[in-house]
Amino acid sequence: MTNLVNLKQNQKETLKKVLKYIKKYRIYLIMSLILAFVTVVLTLYIPKITGQTLDYMMGKNHVDFKNVISKLIQIIIFVLITGLAQWFMNLCNNKMTYCVVRDIRNDAFKKIEKLPLKFIDSHSYGEIESRVIADADQFADGLLMGFTQLFTGVITILGTLMFMFSINIIITIVVVLVTPLSFFVAGFISKRTFHMFKKQSEIRGMQTAFVNEMIEGQKVIKAFNRQEITLKKFDEINDKLNECSLKATFFSSLTNPSTRFVNSLVYTGVGIAGAISAINGIVTVGQLSAFLSYSNQYTKPFNEISGVVTELQNAIACAARLFELIEEQEEIQEAENALDLCDVEGNIEIKDMSFSYVSDQHLIENFDLSVKPGQKVAIVGPTGCGKTTLINLLMRFYDVTSGKILVDNNEISEVTRSSLRNSYGMVLQETWLKSGTIRENITMGNPSISEKEMVKVAKICHIHHFINRLPKKYDTIITENGGEFSQGQKQLLCIARVMMSKPAMLILDEATSSIDTRTEIKIQEAFEKLMDGRTTFIVAHRLATIRSADIILVMKNGSIIEKGNHKDLMKKRGFYYNLYQSQFLGKEI
Structure with a gap:
């Protein structure tokens, strides 16, 4: 009844x-x-x-x-x-x-x-x-x-x-x-x-x-x-x-x-x-x-x-x-006087931050980090330690449970999401391409880019040669998620999209995981140029790719257990040392 x-x-x-x-x-x-x-x-x-x-x-x-x-x-x-x-x-x-x-x-x-x-x-x-x-x-x-x-x-x-x-x-x-x-x-x-x-x-x-x-x-x-x-x-x-x-x-x-x-x-x-x-x-x-x-x-x-x-x-x-x-609950509303981030330098401060997906299961607790403009920060650690979660919090895809994240001394909860996300260029391990032309996909972050500049970036990203073999070249229409391309080609297209947007800061989450070693070396060279002067966060499992990072954060169970550059961490012979040795079978490269 x-x-x-x-x-x-x-x-x-x-x-x-x-x-x-x-x-x-x-x-x-x-x-x-x-x-x-x-x-x-x-x-x-x-x-x-x-x-x-x-x-x-x-x-x-x-x-x-x-x-x-x-x-x-x-x-x-x-x-x-x-x-x-x-x-x-x-x-x-x-x-x-x-x-x-x-x-x-x-x-x-x-x-x-x-x-x-x-x-x-x-x-x-x-x-x-x-x-x-x-x-x-x-x-x-x-x-x-x-x-x-x-x-x-x-x-x-x-x-x-x-x-x-x-x-x-x-x-x-x-x-x-x-x-x-x-x-x-x-x-x-x-x-x-x-x-x-x-x-x-x-x-x-x-x-x-x-x-x-x-x-x-x-x-x-x-x-x-x-x-x-x-x-x-x-x-x-x-x-x-x-x-x-x-x-x-x-x-x-x-x-x-x-x-x-x-x-x-x-x-x-x-x-x-x-x-x-x-x-x-x-x-x-x-x-x-x-x-x-x-x-x-x-x-x-x-x-x-x-x-x-x-x-x-x-x-x-x-x-x-x-x-x-x-009627589902939306993202937490932005403050009425929310600021627009302009001319971002890339100064990042994380103070006493905690976060959990489920209220009774803590993931990240009492996290602190200070990143100066232009520094490269590598985040390493075992699966499930909180690396990608940290990226989601920086982009404000999720809101912190407690503590603060500041960009150029502005708390990210007090700035507009659009200006915050426009400040980052992000390449993820999971590729995503929309139905439309290749041009529309790679210029998504910067539609006004000139043809000359677009082709220049495409050559740097090693996509120009295979795009030129397509029937309509850059105006070739691709299906949902680029089903006609290999995983490596799709990742290169996503890398080109970020490079063309010229962001103030970068997030690279296993950005070259599906690319062959020879192309990866060339892409890393392009990334080095792109990262120059930009604050960059790099999530990597292959530790050889992050040896030149200014700061390496070693995470385990949501906490930073080690912090420093490659040489310092190798000298400590701690968790990072063991990770590195396990990848290179004891050979220090």
Whole structure:
């Protein structure tokens, strides 16, 4: 019982949020209502004229041709106007629906841009994609059907009642007395299908996430012969979706036949009551004909509305998932008087900093560091010691739990994120290229760079030669994440992107891990030129690449256990010495 109350409350809250989006397009809503009213009134007026026409044809030599022709012309005119009104009504409904869905989808995508990385890291990409794409489409379909049929259905019911009352009150009362059964049946079923459609939407999200994950990892799956296991897992999710969808569809499909049964009772009641009235001369044959037509039109919307209710349940369930995403907590808001970092020198101070991804599991504690402008800081240590986490904190992808990080004596929580991140150029071990031209990818950080300068940097990064072999050279379109390039080529493109942006500070997180040794030596030379005068943080596992660093931070379990340059640390014969010796088998290079 409590679950039903909660579901009902959730539905109401979701509907309120949808109505806020509709409010912006209320002109289309008003026009749709007016046109629906015109459509229904004219549609309902036609049976009345038809009944009058029948009364003008009561037998041989009792046909009033003049009035019959006049009524037929009226019917034709009303049919044409009704068709035109319906066409414009559908245009208004389509415009309103797709504008609303577009706005919700835009807000959902904007929210993704503002969400903290901890949300993205803790949710599957496919599940998020499913909300923005599949759920939005389902919501659009349900909303469109609702606007198209719900308005006309409700107005038809009210209109037919008025026309029936104008013909005969007693027969109309018979109709009204049986009507609540339809509402009861439709309401009873719809309340119990909402949670089924919500679960269906959630499992669909799981399925999208799984497919996304498996496509990205196809090489690994085939390399380890995991196809059968992957198929079995997909079948399990698919079976769950199948079972959930069947339940939702089955229970929701009960609505239509149930209401049709009630509608048949209404029609039977009208037929019996009308026949008795016609025999007793209370109504004419034409009026009875009109009444039977009205009773059909009166009951028809109940079937349509019952179908709409089912679709709306699905739409509201999908909308609820979209609004859950839109209402997720954003990154900590920037201070109103947040500063823009300008002319960054690269002075970094970290004071008594602590951080943890999970509140009861400490990762970095009481961390202190002072970096002067232009210094090269290498960060080494075993996997999971906090190297990449430190980089995430410097870029403010995550906020520190306690302590301070300062850039040029400005606490990073008091400067704008955009200016802070613009101050860094970052090359990660994981490469990312967007769908578009090579030019768009490598000039992303500096779109105004000249052609001459772009080619110069490309040559330094050893990408010019293989780009020139492509059909359209720098204007060649690449697919998502550069699938047609090797991992090494993709990393070189990412290095070129950073070099072209000319940042004030650099972060190199295993920046040359996928590049062959010969090219790496040349890239290191280019990096040396780029790093000259710039504060640089280098995360490296290959210790030979960081021997020239001004400061080497040796991290273990989130703390700095050793600090100094290469020579000093080797003399100490501590943790760094052992790491170095393990890589070079005791040979000091």
